[in-house]
Amino acid sequence: xxxxxxxxxxxxxxxxxxxxxxxxxxxxxxxxxxxxxxxxxxxxxxxxxxxxxxxxxxxxxxxxxxxxxxxxxxxxxxxxxxxxxxxxxxxxxxxxxxxxxxxxxxxxxxxxxxxxxxxxxxxxxxxxxxxxxxxxxxxxxxxxxxxxxxxxxxxxxxxxxxxxxxxxxxxxxxxxxxxxxxxxxxxxxxxxxxxxxxxxxxxxxxxxxxxxxxxxxxxxxxxxxxxxxxxxxxxxxxxxxxxxxxxxxxxxxxxxxxxxxxxxxxxxxxxxxxxxxxxx
Ligand code: APR
Numbered sequence: 001x002x003x004x005x006x007x008x009x010x011x012x013x014x015x016x017x018x019x020x021x022x023x024x025x026x027x028x029x030x031x032x033x034x035x036x037x038x039x040x041x042x043x044x045x046x047x048x049x050x051x052x053x054x055x056x057x058x059x060x061x062x063x064x065x066x067x068x069x070x071x072x073x074x075x076x077x078x079x080x081x082x083x084x085x086x087x088x089x090x091x092x093x094x095x096x097x098x099x100x101x102x103x104x105x106x107x108x109x110x111x112x113x114x115x116x117x118x119x120x121x122x123x124x125x126x127x128x129x130x131x132x133x134x135x136x137x138x139x140x141x142x143x144x145x146x147x148x149x150x151x152x153x154x155x156x157x158x159x160x161x162x163x164x165x166x167x168x169x170x171x172x173x174x175x176x177x178x179x180x181x182x183x184x185x186x187x188x189x190x191x192x193x194x195x196x197x198x199x200x201x202x203x204x205x206x207x208x209x210x211x212x213x214x215x216x217x218x219x220x221x222x223x224x225x226x227x228x229x230x231x232x233x234x235x236x237x238x239x240x241x242x243x244x245x246x247x248x249x250x251x252x253x254x255x256x257x258x259x260x261x262x263x264x265x266x267x268x269x270x271x272x273x274x275x276x277x278x279x280x
Pocket of ligand 1: 034035036037038040041046047048049053118119138210211212213214215216235236237238240254255256257
């Protein structure tokens with residue numbers, strides 16, 4: 001497996017001191033924010049990585065701009081492009097990554113205070129992360145309704161439509177609206193519990209951010225809510241958000257899966273992590 005360690009380009013504080021403080025109990029309430037970057041190694045492309053990200057592959061669909069594919073106003077008159085790519089976004093029977101397994105291990109050790117995920121793939125639950133510790137800020141694929149009249153739509157018909165890349169339509173003939181999964185589109189509001197849960201970030205003693213470009217609000221604002229003096233660790237291919245502005249920021253730039261393996265090595269959890277992931 002990939003064991004190369006990845007350099008932690010850190011200012012004050014570094015990955016070793018974070019690991020030490022987890023081991024000695026000074027860090028025990030870890031708040032996590034994840035994005036598409038933790039699912040790329042499971043086979044789900046992210047959105048903004050050059051060439052491999054979804055938004056660089058949408059030219060054939062002739063959208064006014066890439067993110068229109070997830071905008072409710074565009075979907076309401078042109079749902080076809082969304083269903084053209086739905087299958088590639090849907091987890092189907094994909095296996096969670098070792099990064100998901102690391103978060104499950106944090107929960108198992110009573111160290112996961114709360115996880116905000118921007119992802120809709122649901123791999124957090126498959127990895128065994130307790131659902132009461134997770135907020136799917138951008139919704140998920142679990143249910144679907146007519147975008148117009150909100151009538152529910154059967155799961156099996158939805159699965160078939162996603163598989164075939166066809167637009168499913170409202171069961172009420174007189175309505176004719178396209179069916180939309182319960183994911184949060186641009187132009188829609190996040191689940192109401194997002195506002196309730198935001199304050200949880202201030203209760204954390206480590207802010208861990210993984211696999212996100214921090215380009216989409218309001219999730220992108222969460223890392224800034226970490227209390228002053230609380231270490232913030234970014235595990236990501238690239239710098240993101242305001243990481244680096246605080247002296248306690250630590251950035252492990254590289255693949256998430258390598259970063260969590262390095263962290264597990266420092267914590268003495270590596271075998272436990274690999275086993276947990278294998279059994280996921
Ligand atoms: N390891 C580490 N970082 C990775 C990896 C990886 N294997 N793969 C990708 N990344 C990084 C990219 O460099 C990028 O910084 O993860 C980030 C992914 O950013 P985006 O593609 O913008 O995804 P995300 O931040 O989750 O997007 C937020 O935008 O399109 C909307 O609603 C959608 O939830 C999504 C939101």
